[in-house]
Amino acid sequence: MKIRFTYFLFTVIIFFLFVCCRNIQLINGTYSGKQDSHVFVFSTDSTFKYEHHAMWYSESFGIWRNIGNSIYLNSINQIDKLPIEYSKVANKTDSSSVININVNSQGKPQKDYVCLPIINGDIAHFFYAMERGSYSIESDVSIDSIYFNVTKQPFVLRGTGYKMGYDDVKTETIYPHLSLGENIDITIDIIDSLFGYKVFKNEELKIKGSNLIYKVGDKSYKLHLKK
Secondary structure: OHHHHHHHHHHHHHHHHHHHHHHHHHHOEEEEOHHHOEEEEEOOOOEEEEEEOOOEOEEEEEEEEEEOOEEEEEEOOOOOOEOEEEEEEEOOOOOOEEEEEEEEOOOOOHHHEEEEEEEOOEEOOOHHHOOEOOEEEEEOOOEOOEEEEEEEOOOEEOOOOOEEEOOOEEEOOEOOOEOOOEEEEEEEEOOHHHOOEOOOEEEEEEEEOOEEEEEEOOEEEEEEEOO
16 A cells, blocks of 8 residues: 555656756747747746847846746836826916926936827827927926827837837836926936837746747747757
């Protein structure tokens, strides 16, 4: 009886080792989809590298772990929003407010960044008055919330050599509850390394046979192991 139990236990251990080793063997290597638009490189030390080659270039580095038929990804950098600070000051009129936007580009040219305000959940109606870098605009609506979509320009040569830009980076959202007759001074702290960096927060990739399935929004991409 003891021998049978020992044999059974040994069989179970071998089975799980086979499954685990099979997954590790499967995952290690470079996976990419059609036209190499999404590329993942998985290493035996549980680290990964990601690159996205399209009109907007992005990359990421982090840790992967295998649980069942899924791979979970976590980037080294988990910050995905630019810090924003503000202070309110009194105005001499009660019919409008002035928004002063200061771009703290930390030694890089301010004009490389365009900040589009999203006020009360909508794109500001005065976006035509935007300028590169720091600028001021006048608002005739009270402001409960505001954040910015920050675009980095001009285009740069990256990755495969195409002329590509970076996807926008959002700022944190502030809730100043600004009434007409108040001005607000806003400072956006630029973290340049966030442009072109994809943040994975426990992102799941499905294992389907010898392929990986990477879902972005409503689209799914089948990634094949490169030989």
